[in-house]
Amino acid sequence: MTxxxxxxxxxxxxxxxxxxxxxxxxxxxVVNTALPAIAxxxxxxxxxxxxxxxxxxxxxxxxxxxxxxxxxxxGTKRVFLAALAIFTGASWLAGLSQTLGQLVLSRLIQGIGGxxxxxxxxxxxxxxxxxxxxxxxxxxxxxxxxMAPATxxxxxxxxxxxxSWHWVFYINLPIGLITWIFSFRWLPEYRTFTQTRFDGSxxxxxxxxxxxxVYSLSEGPLVGWAHPxxxxxxxxxxxxxxxxxxxxxxxxxxxxAVAALDNHLFRTSLAIGFFGRAAFLGILYVMxxxxxxxxxxxxxxxxxxxxxxxxxxxxxxQVVGRLYPRIGPRRLMTAGLFGVALVxxxxxxxxxxxxxxxxxxxxxxxxxGMAYMIMPLQTAAFAQISHELMGRAAALYNAQLQxxxxxxxxxxTTMMTSFGNGSIHQxxxxxLAFELGAALALxxxxxxxxxxxxxxxxxxxxxxxxx
Numbered sequence: 001m002t003x004x005x006x007x008x009x010x011x012x013x014x015x016x017x018x019x020x021x022x023x024x025x026x027x028x029x030v031v032n033t034a035l036p037a038i039a040x041x042x043x044x045x046x047x048x049x050x051x052x053x054x055x056x057x058x059x060x061x062x063x064x065x066x067x068x069x070x071x072x073x074x075g076t077k078r079v080f081l082a083a084l085a086i087f088t089g090a091s092w093l094a095g096l097s098q099t100l101g102q103l104v105l106s107r108l109i110q111g112i113g114g115x116x117x118x119x120x121x122x123x124x125x126x127x128x129x130x131x132x133x134x135x136x137x138x139x140x141x142x143x144x145x146x147m148a149p150a151t152x153x154x155x156x157x158x159x160x161x162x163x164s165w166h167w168v169f170y171i172n173l174p175i176g177l178i179t180w181i182f183s184f185r186w187l188p189e190y191r192t193f194t195q196t197r198f199d200g201s202x203x204x205x206x207x208x209x210x211x212x213x214v215y216s217l218s219e220g221p222l223v224g225w226a227h228p229x230x231x232x233x234x235x236x237x238x239x240x241x242x243x244x245x246x247x248x249x250x251x252x253x254x255x256x257a258v259a260a261l262d263n264h265l266f267r268t269s270l271a272i273g274f275f276g277r278a279a280f281l282g283i284l285y286v287m288x289x290x291x292x293x294x295x296x297x298x299x300x301x302x303x304x305x306x307x308x309x310x311x312x313x314x315x316x317x318q319v320v321g322r323l324y325p326r327i328g329p330r331r332l333m334t335a336g337l338f339g340v341a342l343v344x345x346x347x348x349x350x351x352x353x354x355x356x357x358x359x360x361x362x363x364x365x366x367x368x369g370m371a372y373m374i375m376p377l378q379t380a381a382f383a384q385i386s387h388e389l390m391g392r393a394a395a396l397y398n399a400q401l402q403x404x405x406x407x408x409x410x411x412x413t414t415m416m417t418s419f420g421n422g423s424i425h426q427x428x429x430x431x432l433a434f435e436l437g438a439a440l441a442l443x444x445x446x447x448x449x450x451x452x453x454x455x456x457x458x459x460x461x462x463x464x465x466x467x
Contacts, residue, residue, distance in 0.1 A: 012186045013128040014140045017121040019179040020084055021144035023172050024114050027091070028053070029152025033299045034165035041165070042100040054218045055104045057406065059111025061210035064119060064399050066203050068392030069255055071120040073196070076127075076391070077189040080120045081180060087113030088176030095169035106169075119395040126382050127190060127390055131458040138378035139321050142313060145374065146367070149284055150310030153303030161300060202255035205244040210399065213237030217406040221413035257392035260385060265455040266393065268447065269381035270400050275444030276337055276373045277401060278408030279437045283344060283366065284309070285409045286416065286437070290430045291359070294352060308360045312367025313374065320375045325460045328453030329376035336372020337445035343369055344438040348431045373444065380456035412436055 031053060039049035071079045090110035097103035122141070129137035159167040216234030223230050245261075248254035260266045284306070291302040320332060343365045350359065385393045415436045416429040453460070 009188050010128045013124050016183040016187050017125050018144050022148045023175045025144055025148035026152045029149050030156035030168045033153050033156030034160050034168045037160050037165040051104050056107040056111040058211050059108045060115035061214045062207040063112050063115035065206040065395050067116040067119040068395035072391045075189045075191045076120050076124045077187045083113045083117035084180050091169045091172035095166045119398040123391040123394040132461045134379045134459045135324050138375045141378050142317050142374055146310050146313040150307050157300030157303050196253035199255035205240050209237050209240030214406055217410040221410055257396050260393040263384050268450045272444050272447045273377055274404040275440050277404040279440035281405040282408030282412035283437045286412050286433045305356055306363050308364035309367040312364040313371045316368040316371035317375050320371050329380040329456055330451040330453050332372045332376045333448035334445050336369050337441050340369035341438045341441035344434055347434040351427050379459050383456040383459045
């Protein structure tokens with residue numbers, strides 16, 4: 001196999017993954033902007049419309065840890081194409097929905113595709129790029145992870161204002177169809193060729209554990225943490241997940257990559273990502289609330305105000321990509337998340353008269369700082385993970401992404417609603433949420449001090465910056 005052919009193979013995987021993940025991640029933020037319109041059409045409460053989002057998240061949680069085994073056993077290309085088809089087809093059904101029940105059912109189906117597509121795609125990307133080129137792969141991965149959440153509110157606001165909420169689902173159809181045809185024609189296949197049986201009990205424990213825990217995080221700020229259905233769901237979810245890890249350690253062929261948790265670099269990366277992503281996504285949720293509820297901006301205006309965050313990440317990533325081989329992940333992530341904590345802390349000075357350009361500047365700086373975590377973290381986390389373990393490790397990594405995001409939103413929302421001295425139309429609740437977001441980022445910065453650069457040495461080469 002020639003070097004040119006390998007390069008073609010890598011970029012085929014990269015293009016397919018970026019397109020699929022952009023659609024997948026953007027879907028959540030686009031749908032969020034359409035919830036008020038959906039509630040009005042179906043004559044339901046905001047809490048009722050929230051099940052359009054909650055149903056998707058719960059379905060995603062059920063399937064995410066099983067995705068590693070599915071890709072390894074049936075082939076990553078085959079499973080990726082199936083997940084992409086499910087996600088795209090369910091988007092079409094969601095757009096056609098005539099009742100809230102039909103819409104929630106479509107989202108449950110869509111979550112199956114989303115829960116499988118992301119980990120399998122990430123495993124394909126890191127298998128295609130050797131460790132010495134993982135920095136390049138991480139720079140690619142940054143594109144959908146950053147641009148999609150930033151563009152989602154803008155696109156969603158435009159579609160809802162000018163057309164209808166149905167189009168926030170129809171927009172997935174051309175992206176999904178083109179990506180599926182491209183992937184079917186060009187994407188390479190990968191299988192581990194193992195004949196291990198599917199770990200049914202592991203799947204049941206992981207599915208129920210994540211489902212209950214994510215449900216408690218999603219509904220806790222709305223229903224109240226003291227409500228029995230919330231704290232019991234959360235407690236039972238944690239118990240099931242602990243039992244899952246204990247049982248899986250005794251299995252010869254576990255569903256969950258427990259062996260990856262024994263690796264210091266991977267385990268520490270999960271902790272850094274948990275705190276950093278919780279702070280980041282928590283702010284990306286709270287800031288639009290501040291702009292729309294306290295500052296009375298439209299969803300489109302709010303999206304345009306927070307969009308500079310994506311520009312900050314994209315531009316800063318180019319710098320971080322050049323620094324990574326020379327400096328390593330430890331100092332980059334420590335300094336980056338410390339900077340993020342300072343930026344979020346500065347948001348506590350915002351008030352109802354603050355200039356929108358001040359907010360845009362802070363969002364830009366937030367993105368600049370996050371690039372110093374996102375790119376090194378994605379590069380270093382899998383540095384010592386073997387090809388055979390990559391699929392299940394990617395599933396575990398993506399489960400952490402989902403839980404940390406839900407945790408960040410839940411914690412900051414709770415701080416706003418439970419401890420804020422005032423309504424959401426005033427600034428005090430948002431200041432408290434910003435303070436908590438800064439604390440989470442600071443914990444991420446401190447966690448990064450536990451990284452050992454020499455563990456990621458195989459990713460710290462000048463070759464990773466070669467064209």
